[in-house]
Amino acid sequence: TLASQYPSQFDEDTLKAMQNNCDNLLAFSVNDVDDAQLLMKRFQGYTAEDLISTDQYKAWTKLPLEGGRYSEPVLINSFPPYPPLRSTETVDDLIEQSLERYGTDPLTDAEILQNLIYSDANEAANPTKILGETMAEAVRAMQLREGVRDENGWVDVTAVDEELLIRLENSQADIDYEYEDLPDVRDASRLIEVELQDDDIVTRLSDDGETEVQPETGAVESAGGSDHDAVLMDTERALTERGFSVDVLEQDGSEQPDATATHPDHDVVFNIEAETTTPDRPAKVLQNLTRAHEADRVPLFVVRPGDPETEWATRLENILSPPLRERADGTEQFYNCDEVVTFGGGATAHGGVTAVRPRTADTNRTVWTRDDGERVLSDGETEFARVPDEGPLSKDSVPAYYSYDHETGQYAVHKPGETRVYDSKDEFETEWTPIKRPFIPDIELPDADYSRDSYIVLVHPEDGAPKIFQQGELYTLSENPDEEDLWPDAATSEHAQATISMDADEETPSTGSSPPTDGSEEIDPSGDGIEAFAAMYIREADGAQVPKETLFQAYSAWTDQHDIDGLNSVWFSRKLGNVVEYESGRVRENGDDLVTVYTGIDLTPGGSQLLDQ
Structure with a gap:
């Protein structure tokens, strides 16, 4: 059973799932016309006004018949509240007496979550379980740092505990624990083995621990492929060996980096981005930069060597500085995002539209440039729109926009003074093509005038030490990188000092x-x-x-x-x-x-x- 007071507020995917899976609709009166129109589409011959004017305790529905059929829409009566048997004051007194006799303290949200029977959330929220898993991750990190990861070698528990504290502060700050309890956590964990060697307590991963701590990059499209994972794993190893605490994140479709890293000598969080394909998608690189800067973090972009060695790093550097393409004729071309320009959620959302321009020849190319204080939209040859270079795009900034009617399957294209309706997708796409959204630095970036020391480019070969790329030069990353190692030329690009x-x-x-x-x-x-x-x-x-x-x-x-x-x-x-x-x-x-x-x-x-x- 699904109940909703404002169905028009669902996002498009949720609304579609609701419409497809809810066979028996019971619609009571609503006050909003958008909600009414959405509900009354199921009741042919009746309008939103019929639902808005429906009396209290009455509802519209269709009765299920034999053979999977449904009746015509009917208006049924429900039961209004029964007249109260007691006054409000008497009811309050009875409730108070019952609470005093039988009442208990309400459960906290954490207790409710942990007591769920049909969910594994109780295990996920268990502090002891989280401590054990994070400790196993710390063991793996120390094995990488000591160079004994491949053979699952023994490492000192003191170093593991120090790494554990860093990881808990970074990702599990809400977990309460006592340092004195860590030996008990270690002994009780099925993920860790402990023994005494030469009067020193050492630890390593158990078979279960080996499986548990293996980084999961995710199966969604944004997770990348095997090449992407290889770059990420090599980077994790290299940075961990150099004193970083690295957390590889499982990609679930949400906006997050490939991994994060901290270092005791740097009061900053690094967003690690393995760039195996995105140098060919400049806007994606800039979106990764934006995500890091919005969180006050430093993006660390990692690429493989090219031919020459700096090929891909140079390509990445050219995307980042400046964050647009400077053309030979003096104009500036914005990079295109993967997404198209939409308003109100896009043409398939209720009340939303998607920007389009006339199709020319067989090309659907979108070119956004800045020319003489204006943004210019073209396909590289034909100019379609020219608007002031200020603020985000609006409906007035594009040649036309279209909406889609799910009931009729029609496409309605709206342009100044005219609306054209197309009965099929083929007819629509013959004359119109969507417009890619430009990445406009002044709007997208927290600070469009960011400096060169606000990001790092790392070249990591499959076999060999990683190298910092800056200003066309490569610098081998030291074993314990300080400020100068991460930004070799920072001194020449520092802000003017007071x-x-x-x-x-x-x-x-x-x-x-x-x-x-x-x-x-x-x-x-x-x-x-x-x-x-x-x-x-x-x-x-x-x-x-x-x-x-x-x-x-x-x-x-x-x-x-x-x-x-x-x-x-x-x-x-x-x-x-x-x-x-x-x-x-x-x-x-x-x-x-x-x-x-x-x-x-x-x-x-x-x-x-x-x-x-």
């Missing part, structure tokens, strides 16, 4: 005093101001601690004051490490959520005042 000049007799702000106000600081408005901010508003002190978000809020308030184009939170953390010494970690705030904190530094009183502005 310069600070202080009188010799002035007290430096780092001692905790209020910042000087005589204008002796010189702040470059074209830079990010990180050095100036740190000099004036951050003090170094043993035992000091400040939440990362608090420090970033103060910095953002300061950059707004000075009209400076500031950094996002990821790049703020990275560049702050070049200015002051600090450690980072995660603590529970108010005994609840885990938050990232910086230790060894704090805001000065003047810096704290920025939070109140």
Whole structure:
């Protein structure tokens, strides 16, 4: 049984499944005309107005007959509520008495989930099970790091526990556990074997553990093929050997990277994208970049060597910088996405339409260019539309758009002042072709003017060490990569730094005093101001601690004051490490959520005042 108050709010796939699988429809009165039209399509000869005007406790339906047939639509009476036997106050008193005598505390959502009988969610939500599985993943990671993965070699439990804590913080921050309980988890797990060797406790995977922790990349189209998986597995091994904690994600059709990675020396999360086919699909590369930047992460694109070795890396670099194609005639061509331009969910959705343009010859090519402050739509030769280069596309931006009627199978093409109706798909496609959606950097990207150090390109041969590709050069990735290893040419592309000049007799702000106000600081408005901010508003002190978000809020308030184009939170953390010494970690705030904190530094009183502005 399926009950819905607003059926028009279902997405297209759900609505179609509902219509195909619900044979017996019972429709009570609704107030919305879209809902009424959707329901009354099942009752031939009656309209949405008939349903909207239906009295209370009456419903429209069709009665099932012999041979799988149904009757004509009928309006039936249901039973209105019986007159109450007791007053509302009496009922409330009875309920209160019953609760006092028989009532129990309601179950939490987690308890309800764990107690489900006909679901494996109770196992999936079991903290002990999650700890055991994550510990097995940590064992595998340490085997990769120690070079003993292939033979399922023994590794030290202390190192495994340290890797476990990192993985729990990254992906299972809600799991409560005590460090002292880890030996018991290890002993009870069917995924892990433990023994004592030379007075050291060591561990490895059991046969079940070997099967359990094998990365699953998924079977959906976005998961890629065997070449994609090979690149991903090679990257996981190479990065793990170099101190990264890598989590390969199973692709389920949702928007997520191929894998994520963290490193103790880098206060950032890396989105790993194995690019085996997407260099031929530029917009897909840029969408992966967008996904990472929207989450304040650094995308790490991995390609195989080409011929020459830098072929595919160069192709990728050209897509990313700049994020459009610069043509010889001075115009700029946008990359096309796989999706077509739609409004309201597309032509097959209720009330939605899809953009089209006239078909020319036998081509369905879409070319979007920027020319003299305008976006131009063409097929490479014939121009179809020219609109201002600002804001997202609208119905007024395209030559025409069409809608599809599921009941009649007709295609209605709407263009200014005219509507044409086609009785078949063939007739429609003879004259019209859909328009691919352009990837417009100013709209799609959080920051269209992103710098070269906001992503990484890695060339990973099948046999050999991975290499960082930057500015046409290859650099072998070191065993413990620092900032300079990941961005070899970063020093030449850094934002302009602020310069600070202080009188010799002035007290430096780092001692905790209020910042000087005589204008002796010189702040470059074209830079990010990180050095100036740190000099004036951050003090170094043993035992000091400040939440990362608090420090970033103060910095953002300061950059707004000075009209400076500031950094996002990821790049703020990275560049702050070049200015002051600090450690980072995660603590529970108010005994609840885990938050990232910086230790060894704090805001000065003047810096704290920025939070109140």
